[in-house]
Amino acid sequence: MTNRQIQLKRRPVGRPVAGDFEMVAGRLPALPAGGVLRRTIYLSLDPYMRGRMSDAASYATPVALGGVMTGGTVSQVIESGNPAFKAGDFVVGNDGWQEYGASDGRELRKVNPSDAPISTGVGVLGMPGMTAYVGLLDIGQPKPGETVVVSAASGAVGSVVGQIAKIHGCRAVGVAGAPEKCDYVVRELGFDACVSHHDPNLFEALRAQCPKGIDVYFENVGGKVAAAVFRLLNKGARIPLCGLISDYNATEAVPGPPMRPLLVSRALLKGFIVSDHADRAAAFLRDGSAWVREGRIKYKEDIVEGLDQAPAAILRLFDGANFGKLLVRVSKDPTRD
Ligand SMILES: NC(=O)c1ccc[n+]([C@@H]2O[C@H](COP(=O)([O-])OP(=O)(O)OC[C@H]3O[C@@H](n4cnc5c(N)ncnc54)[C@H](OP(=O)(O)O)[C@@H]3O)[C@@H](O)[C@H]2O)c1
Numbered sequence: 001m002t003n004r005q006i007q008l009k010r011r012p013v014g015r016p017v018a019g020d021f022e023m024v025a026g027r028l029p030a031l032p033a034g035g036v037l038r039r040t041i042y043l044s045l046d047p048y049m050r051g052r053m054s055d056a057a058s059y060a061t062p063v064a065l066g067g068v069m070t071g072g073t074v075s076q077v078i079e080s081g082n083p084a085f086k087a088g089d090f091v092v093g094n095d096g097w098q099e100y101g102a103s104d105g106r107e108l109r110k111v112n113p114s115d116a117p118i119s120t121g122v123g124v125l126g127m128p129g130m131t132a133y134v135g136l137l138d139i140g141q142p143k144p145g146e147t148v149v150v151s152a153a154s155g156a157v158g159s160v161v162g163q164i165a166k167i168h169g170c171r172a173v174g175v176a177g178a179p180e181k182c183d184y185v186v187r188e189l190g191f192d193a194c195v196s197h198h199d200p201n202l203f204e205a206l207r208a209q210c211p212k213g214i215d216v217y218f219e220n221v222g223g224k225v226a227a228a229v230f231r232l233l234n235k236g237a238r239i240p241l242c243g244l245i246s247d248y249n250a251t252e253a254v255p256g257p258p259m260r261p262l263l264v265s266r267a268l269l270k271g272f273i274v275s276d277h278a279d280r281a282a283a284f285l286r287d288g289s290a291w292v293r294e295g296r297i298k299y300k301e302d303i304v305e306g307l308d309q310a311p312a313a314i315l316r317l318f319d320g321a322n323f324g325k326l327l328v329r330v331s332k333d334p335t336r337d
Pocket of ligand 1: 046047048127128131152153154155156157158175176177178181197220221225241242243244245246247272273274275316317318319320321322323324325326
């Protein structure tokens with residue numbers, strides 16, 4: 001059996017292109033003593049991966065040239081010497097852009113297909129869902145009646161942010177691109193409103209939907225969206241700084257939004273990285289699982305077929321072409337297909 005994997009061949013400049021990656025057919029990883037061998041079913045594609053392709057200073061080490069691209073995965077155990085796992089179990093791990101993974105199993109988390117579709121383990125009930133939970137609740141600290149604005153509102157993180165804001169009694173206003181995304185955010189997810197960042201009058205559109213100003217801005221995008229939101233901040237506003245996707249492919253410094261509104265509103269802006277908050281995982285899984293089960297948090301997945309499609313598919317995140325949590329189906333999902 002071979003293990004196809006996608007390696008980083010060259011560091012992209014600007015938008016990644018096909019030639020930055022190479023598909024290599026290697027051997028199956030050896031099963032370490034007491035370890036777990038598994039087959040990848042779903043690979044999660046996430047914006048942070050653009051940072052891992054670059055050797056610019058960051059909070060995490062980059063993928064080495066010739067190394068397998070990093071990534072969250074949902075897999076099925078094939079063979080196990082670890083008593084915590086048996087063949088057939090489904091696990092969430094971090095095996096990257098490849099068909100098989102093996103390790104001592106310490107980093108794996110079991111998922112039960114009768115609780116929720118296994119793909120949610122890297123989506124609404126995985127890293128993106130937890131990012132929304134920690135960023136909104138711990139940093140944003142929303143109070144009933146307040147207005148919460150979130151950018152990239154139809155995406156993996158943003159969609160959960162707005163729905164948790166609603167659960168906490170807030171007015172939730174999204175910012176998204178295409179009209180069908182804005183429509184989905186309001187009609188399906190229950191946000192109070194959503195404005196398009198393509199609107200040439202973005203500031204006026206936001207002001208109309210935030211008549212009492214903005215108390216929490218969950219920042220996923222940066223640039224002109226942040227510039228419009230900042231002008232509407234209320235005194236004591238909180239800004240969980242989650243991501244700045246509008247500049248991930250930039251080749252030169254992108255001018256940031258004006259800072260003066262932060263001073264005037266005495267706003268708190270705090271960057272955070274979800275992996276620093278492992279202590280919140282149990283609370284997130286408890287609350288998140290209940291909300292999904294009860295239908296209080298809905299989610300959408302955008303599934304691309306085949307590992308070889310990953311390099312092209314990741315660009316969807318930067319083009320706004322994904323609609324929902326972006327996943328690659330690397331092999332058959334026995335719980336679904
Ligand atoms: N801090 C952390 O620990 C952490 C963890 C996970 C994710 N994040 C961040 O969270 C953000 C969302 O990630 P996600 O996984 O949920 O992705 P996503 O929202 O599912 O997909 C990315 C979306 O970003 C929007 N976008 C892309 N370029 C844009 C631009 N120039 N201007 C405005 N919108 C743009 C697009 O939506 P539209 O079509 O609506 O424009 C696109 O669909 C990212 O910034 C990511 O880096 C941070």
